[in-house]
Amino acid sequence: MSRKLINEIISLTGQEVRIMGWVSRRRDHGKLVFLDLRDRSGKIQVVVIPDHKKAYETAKKIRSEFVVEIKGLVKERPEGSKQKEVDVMGIEIEAEEIKIISSYEGDLPVDISKEELDINLETSLNYRAFVLRNEKISSIFKVYAEILKAYAETMRAEGFLEIKTPKILSAATEGGANFFKIKYFDRYAYLAQSPQFYKQAGVGIFERVFEIGTVFRAEPHFTTRHVNEYVSLDAEMGFIENFEDIMKQLEKTMASIFHSVKENCSAELKKYGAEVPEVNNIPRFKLTEALAILEKEFGKKSQEVDIDPEGERLICQWVKKNYDSDLVFLTHYPAAIRPFYTMPSQDPQYTESFDLLFRGVEIATGGQRIHDYNQLFKSVKKHGLNPEDFKHYLDTFRYGMPPHGGWGLGSERIAQKILGLKSVKEAILFPRDVKRITP
Amino acid sequence: MSRKLINEIISLTGQEVRIMGWVSRRRDHGKLVFLDLRDRSGKIQVVVIPDHKKAYETAKKIRSEFVVEIKGLVKERPEGSKQKEVDVMGIEIEAEEIKIISSYEGDLPVDISKEELDINLETSLNYRAFVLRNEKISSIFKVYAEILKAYAETMRAEGFLEIKTPKILSAATEGGANFFKIKYFDRYAYLAQSPQFYKQAGVGIFERVFEIGTVFRAEPHFTTRHVNEYVSLDAEMGFIENFEDIMKQLEKTMASIFHSVKENCSAELKKYGAEVPEVNNIPRFKLTEALAILEKEFGKKSQEVDIDPEGERLICQWVKKNYDSDLVFLTHYPAAIRPFYTMPSQDPQYTESFDLLFRGVEIATGGQRIHDYNQLFKSVKKHGLNPEDFKHYLDTFRYGMPPHGGWGLGSERIAQKILGLKSVKEAILFPRDVKRITP
The missing domain is CATH 3.30.930.10 (Bira Bifunctional Protein; Domain 2)
Structure with missing residues (x-):
């Protein structure tokens, strides 16, 4: 299955897709794990449920800025669950397989997941590539x-x-x-x-x-x-x-x-x-x-x-x-x-x-x-x-x-x-x- | 009259135009003076006849690479007169007014009017801009x-x-x-x-x-x-x-x-x-x-x-x-x-x-x-x-x-x-x- 870009899957509800990108943020809600996945075309919410055991275990290890590959099902998002910041046309992915492509140890130098970074220009330039x-x-x-x-x-x-x-x-x-x-x-x-x-x-x-x-x-x-x-x-x-x-x-x-x-x-x-x-x-x-x-x-x-x-x-x-x-x-x-x-x-x-x-x-x-x-x-x-x-x-x-x-x-x-x-x-x-x- | 580019006058036979450019070459044939005029869009033949006295006198002073402005009439070219090297769709300009915009004294370093220059790379680079x-x-x-x-x-x-x-x-x-x-x-x-x-x-x-x-x-x-x-x-x-x-x-x-x-x-x-x-x-x-x-x-x-x-x-x-x-x-x-x-x-x-x-x-x-x-x-x-x-x-x-x-x-x-x-x-x-x- 060839990789799809996030902005390509909007019309693919009900289909299996393979996507890749950076995890902007992981959010754990009760039994569910949510990943905000970002690629060059956009951002989408990925839901990982405990039923997909292997994917779920992998998801629990994921941290911001890990690079991952996800296979899953494109679904309509339930009305109430919509998050302002990951609002790609009301769809989400239910993950079936997750592969970590690139990870890291230690802490990130800056939390870049926020919309507005409260860092000064010097810090921004010191950690520029990130x-x-x-x-x-x-x-x-x-x-x-x-x-x-x-x-x-x-x-x-x-x-x-x-x-x-x-x-x-x-x-x-x-x-x-x-x-x-x-x-x-x-x-x-x-x-x-x-x-x-x-x-x-x-x-x-x-x-x-x-x-x-x-x-x-x-x-x-x-x-x-x-x-x-x-x-x-x-x-x-x-x-x-x-x-x-x-x-x-x-x-x-x-x-x-x-x-x-x-x-x-x-x-x-x-x-x-x-x-x-x-x-x-x-x-x-x-x-x-x-x-x-x-x-x-x-x-x-x-x-x-x-x-x-x-x-x-x-x-x-x-x-x-x-x-x-x-x-x-x-x-x-x-x-x-x-x-x-x-x-x-x-x-x-x-x-x-x-x-x-x-x-x-x-x-x-x-x-x-x-x-x-x-x-x-x-x-x-x-x-x-x-x-x-x-x-x-x-x-x-x-x-x-x-x-x-x-x-x-x-x-x-x-x-x-x-x-x-x-x-x-x-x-x-x-x-x-x-x-x-x-x- | 605003300047026309050479490739714009092809369809203007019978009209007065104003063109500007460099004279690639002047050729005198009997009583007539021919100028090959070049601008960024192409090259055209300009004919200067003794009847247009002032233009004719100016034309006689023109040398290769002078920058000139010419007002004249767009005409069909007579069949026999076509020169291989200035063959813009069978038209020419009959000059009525000629103004020299930029001239020079002395000799050109290289004759660039030829199709093939017989100079080596060093000479070509020494006189590069020209x-x-x-x-x-x-x-x-x-x-x-x-x-x-x-x-x-x-x-x-x-x-x-x-x-x-x-x-x-x-x-x-x-x-x-x-x-x-x-x-x-x-x-x-x-x-x-x-x-x-x-x-x-x-x-x-x-x-x-x-x-x-x-x-x-x-x-x-x-x-x-x-x-x-x-x-x-x-x-x-x-x-x-x-x-x-x-x-x-x-x-x-x-x-x-x-x-x-x-x-x-x-x-x-x-x-x-x-x-x-x-x-x-x-x-x-x-x-x-x-x-x-x-x-x-x-x-x-x-x-x-x-x-x-x-x-x-x-x-x-x-x-x-x-x-x-x-x-x-x-x-x-x-x-x-x-x-x-x-x-x-x-x-x-x-x-x-x-x-x-x-x-x-x-x-x-x-x-x-x-x-x-x-x-x-x-x-x-x-x-x-x-x-x-x-x-x-x-x-x-x-x-x-x-x-x-x-x-x-x-x-x-x-x-x-x-x-x-x-x-x-x-x-x-x-x-x-x-x-x-x-x-």
Whole structure:
């Protein structure tokens, strides 16, 4: 008899089935033993009665998280016996044979059978592989997988080609710090902070490209928003009229991701009481306008033309109240705080660039890039960088490049903010931060 | 007038359109100027006649790889004028306005307008971003993107959840060499050779997981088969009966990838004269049987129970001849040459493991893993490793793990072997090898 998944047996009342999975909990009621059995498709109640003597004896030995195989009969559940937490369409299994596939000795580190775990993030991360079995926590990663899928599908539908670009670089480019250095045979190399240069090269070849890939940031911050390794959803598109084209495409992409999550993750969203935003016409404010609003509405003054995390939270709050939007574009960041390849605005103090904020946190950064070789060469120098270090990058722009731009979008922050998780680390299976590279 | 893609104007004969792209070549014939214009959707011939004086003067300045915008009339092409290489459904554009969007001075490094470039791999990689514009070369990456897409879709359809696992590790695990070391703040860390440990943890949470991710191998070999960074298509599945289940799933996955490529990349396959194999019942041979065949059929003796690259080529040749299959599974590799986590066979000299070979080269490695904590602990020690170094990994197996296994599949080698490329580096946009980390 081949194994059935729990969600396959709903229509099999009266039939013998063979199921396998983890025992979430054993409950003894009088003479009866109840097992809540969990597999990748769902959870079901198994009843073991003393009449099936061998099965019954085995059941008495079972503890939470044992892996078991059960043969038994699919039955309607008696009305009164229904438990809220194991309510699979009113059916249960009466066990006839039980086999323990995997057991353990000693105590479990955490009781993961509860719906809400009352452990802090540190404990959750210390016992990560185990804690992730908790159904509420594991459901985060079903939403996360949906985001990855929806992103790729949307970008393909819009004519973007999926590419994979190198993560090992010869130089700490973009002129920034925050690069991890690696020993590469008899020399040194660096881990990519973003696929920036390679996705721009992609425009010269394919016009429109996207990448889903790991990026590495040696940022020393220990916050709920920072991790040192994350999965960036990148895109770059050629033949744009202006950077509004990029924002329009990103808006479309976000709408599509949200739509897919809403459509396909209703059970997971319910666990978090999460509402997925509708996206249409995300408001756009110049950064200077946003700073003026912060000063006027919240008495928050900035020393320089830039916005800090508190400012991002407050402006989102204000936009939500006044525009009923969970997302907002801030545009025209000063040239001084954007990389050298950013296209300057008509007033060259500012740039044709944007950040996208979602529920108080920046989830994407993007903008138009300089596509003219000579202009780019000058911009490298103007930023105090050495064109020699950027030879390969500059060469990309030597022979005919169209106006273009794109974005980098943080996949984990989308999941975090959809579900209302306190830390982005909760949306990563095994997060890496300045203090943690285990498990 | 909004831009049209070249493949959108086929049905627009008699209409005015605006198109943009790269000029693959300019050809002057008597008084006429012909431009072969290329965008992401295709290529078309543009005719410029002296009557449109301004456009004609601009056209006379255009050189290969200029980026241009053209307004003009879609016309049927006169029968006699058809050029083999720019034959888009018998239509052409008569230009009325031409704008040069991006130009250059000096010479192009390589003439990429030819169908076949007569440059060696080193030159191709030195001018990579530019050479990739060649249509035959860029088409490799349309096949590659199709492989990525087909893999994800197949795995999802089979109930595998997409995961992303860390690439920065605290220890050079798997007990092997070939790890890149990185400076991680005030300590050292290592780049992941594979998602092995984390995808196994994924089985404990989700039963079935897959990952598409970059892996890093500090292998000092400079060959047509090795790169130091590649994209691995990983999978891991729980509740298997034996490792035949894994091979069956991989066989299904390969069949699905090949089917998608055949279906959706016919133009690209044609450029390479490539045939996509049919997959049904991939032959399986024990490694020892394969070695015996090599000795009998080719007089090739092995010093030890292992197969070298020449042996892999020859056994594929023999299988093709005798079984008409482009793929072959070799199974039951000796325990001595497999990692400590590999499930031993009944004869513990051998393991429940396999390699999948495709047209002479290994594309996947997989097998069943040890899922019992105590057995795994002993295997760590037996392999001369320190269980302390594997604490976090071992902990994954402490509390109920089902029998499981999986594979790692090289994405680039699939593309290479489908298209018959000499080196795997040709199937990577910007490859990294022991000598090269630029561009």
